Amino acid sequence: MSNILIVAETQNGAIRECSYELVTLAQSLGGTVKSLVIGSGVGDLASQFAGKGGGETFVADDAAFANYSVDAWNKAIRAGVEASGADVVLISNTPQGWDVAPRIAAGLDVAFVSDCFNAEDQGGKLVCFRRVFNGKLDAQVTCGAGKAVLTVQPGSKEPFSGSGDGSTTALSVDLSGVRSKFVEIKQAESTGIDLTKADVVVSGGRGVGDPEKFPEVILPLANALGGAMGASRPVVDAGWLPHAHQVGSSGQVVTPKLYIACGISGAIQHLVGMKNSNYIIAINKDKDAPIFEVANLGVVGDLFEIVPALTAAVKAAKG
Amino acid sequence: MKVMVCLKQVPHQDAKLDINSDGTWIQEDNIKFEINSYDTYALEEALRIKDADADTEVVVVSIGPDRVTQALRTALGMGADRAVHVNDAEAFGSDALCVAKVLAAVAKAESPDLIFTGLMTDDGNSSAVPPMLAELIDVPSATGVLHTEAANGSLKVERELEGGAIEVVELPKPCLASIQTGANQVRYASLKGIMQAKKKPIDVKTAADLGVSDVASKATIDKVYSPPKNATADILSGSTDEIVSGLMGKIKELGVL
Structure with a gap:
């Protein structure tokens, strides 16, 4: 070239x-x-x-x-x-x-x-x-x-x-005829949910399928592990969870000790927000999901069976 | 006011993707299609202007084969007034610049005050067409827009930047905005809307009808392929109990309990 x-x-x-x-x-x-x-x-x-x-x-x-x-x-x-x-x-x-x-x-x-x-x-x-x-x-x-x-x-x-x-x-540039006008930058609002400080982040994606399943399935595991609940963009776009939970390029970039991705296929916008986590567990029914390329440990299966059972096991281990 | 909305029909997000026989794209037979998710937000943004001002005309435009009729009917059912369908295999199979040239020809014929598109496509994952279209018809543009506010002579938009920051930009009309997902809550087509849509016109054209003769790609897809698996993931299998015990072993080791 x-x-x-x-x-x-x-x-x-x-x-x-x-x-x-x-x-x-x-x-x-x-x-x-x-x-x-x-x-x-x-x-x-x-x-x-x-x-x-x-x-x-x-x-x-x-x-x-x-x-x-x-x-x-x-x-x-x-x-x-x-x-x-x-x-x-x-x-x-x-x-x-x-x-x-x-x-x-x-x-x-x-x-x-x-x-x-x-x-x-x-x-x-x-x-x-x-x-x-x-x-x-x-x-x-x-x-x-x-x-x-x-x-x-x-x-x-x-x-x-x-x-x-x-x-x-x-370089001299003729700037006559510029139409688009900058007005202002608004910084992201602080929401009180700081996923970046959590040791454990348990996130749900489109595979969770239903807004009610977040408090029923994803949040209990996050709570049992003393962590925070995250989400991928489609979940936030659909209005299932507020933007404050979004992990990814337009949300928060997190590096917890443990990141658990449930029903998240792993679009690049999401991966850039979590791939530098210390340890990543991915649970997804599609074995070809890109999330498995960044995961350390993967489960190809039904998150609605695995996650509640895991939550129970975590609670039992803590006594 | 006239708003033109560009739509692409793409494979359904859950469609099984098999590569076609010459390896250049996916096998499109026997899969479901849907309107590109980003474009549904663009259409909704246009329909909200119509909700507020009944004098608004919303024209939806799509390039693609016969199947695209279904996407256009859906858009008409949601409330768009009429549709332009560029049914041209060569233009459809060409690159973003060619698609932009065809849409530019439609835009020149329609002279809309506003053009809304999706930020990018779910299939090609390219965000090139909207700014190209704006350049070709010489209007200002903004991409990744989460909020629009139409005033008399201008459109104020909020662009999404990294980390959730927002850039506010003002564009004199006519102008183009590419809309980001999550910009609004997209409506469904009502039964009444679907019935009415059957009577709404779909104008079918070819690229040549629009005066676009050169539809050759300047950037050509040689092949598509499964990304090389450099996966480090150890995959747990077995019964739910076995899987949970494997996960628990790792969670204990990490010291996060």
């Missing part, structure tokens, strides 16, 4: 770790790595990124970039693609990345592959790998001739931690 442009992302005054993961991927693809940093007062961050694998780094620095706007970012990235002469554009699949990246591809009329966990140069062809059907299958996707824009799943590569030659170049 001759020219790769990394669109780095800043958050809370720093370059996000997933941007360094893009460096690792870009280096594995070969070719010249260039980068783009967008923000207000981001000159120092851009220099830092340039010297840590970003290479020649374009800096779109403007007060108008103080907060994210899809139109402004679209214009900045298009300017960056043009200035860098990039053949491949790498963007992390974050709420910013998935918001703007497809617009770049459509505007350039080029190939787009979303949420890749890997990409390879196979004889000059860009071959991408991604999950489909909520993690039940993987797909291999090949980009045709011409440029390509990829979004990359955060956490799919080790962040690059070395250094390299880099420089920064100011």
Whole structure:
């Protein structure tokens, strides 16, 4: 791959770790790595990124970039693609990345592959790998001739931690005609349920099947183990439990001593919220459920038989 | 006000997934289909605007084979006014950019004030089409939206960020919002709605009818396959008593009792 442009992302005054993961991927693809940093007062961050694998780094620095706007970012990235002469554009699949990246591809009329966990140069062809059907299958996707824009799943590569030659170049961006207007960020409300402090989290998913089964089946096991009750996204979306119980990328990220997943198939959004738990037990009727890929101990079976029996055994053991 | 809602019909979430004979997708014969879960929230969001303002027209659009009629009937039964069905095998089998081009042609013909779509699809797990569609018709967009508030000339949306934080964005109309699951409580089609839906029009078109001639993919799926099992899980089997005793052994060892 001759020219790769990394669109780095800043958050809370720093370059996000997933941007360094893009460096690792870009280096594995070969070719010249260039980068783009967008923000207000981001000159120092851009220099830092340039010297840590970003290479020649374009800096779109403007007060108008103080907060994210899809139109402004679209214009900045298009300017960056043009200035860098990039053949491949790498963007992390974050709420910013998935918001703007497809617009770049459509505007350039080029190939787009979303949420890749890997990409390879196979004889000059860009071959991408991604999950489909909520993690039940993987797909291999090949980009045709011409440029390509990829979004990359955060956490799919080790962040690059070395250094390299880099420089920064100011990039001027015509910001006329920006329509989308940032209003404010509202932080997640504190709900009093802090799953991150629990030693044991017992979570239920769509397989629990019925809102009434949470207090009947899942909560008693959580209580018996002195832990907290979690849930996967579909449970919260259906209104079965409040958002405060949600474990995953848009909920809480937990690392308890013991995580018990009941009737959770293991969509990536859930896995990122619990896969670093010390020990994971998964109970699911589908032996092919992706949850078993992160579990230490698995039970393929009916949670309505196993969980109540386990609750009784825990209570008996405690006396 | 006119709201266009883009729907995809996808394999049912509990459908057994077998890979097709050339290995490029799943076997679609003899499985159940449903409206993509994200898209049901997009439709509900549009129907709520209609509930508040009866002058609103909700047009649902879907690309796909004959089976898609069923999804469109369901949407009409829930309260949408009419449907556009792009029944075109080539466009349906193409990539996100081609799908966006076909939807853009529909949007240009319809000139909606608002376009609602789901954030992503349950089958391809791609979230590319909505922003692409917005780019092609040159309107602003927002993705992963949990709340919308339509004012006179604009749409205020709340986007879901990581960890439950919310970004509030204002978009002048016309604009597009891709809706996240959980944004609302999706209604069911009533019996009366289903009866009325039978009389509502479904306009069937091909990509060529819409003036879209180039439907070739720029990104092609070579194959789909079961993810390599690097599973570390020890699987417990046996009677419930044996399984529980195995689990208890581990729980005691972890010292969490």
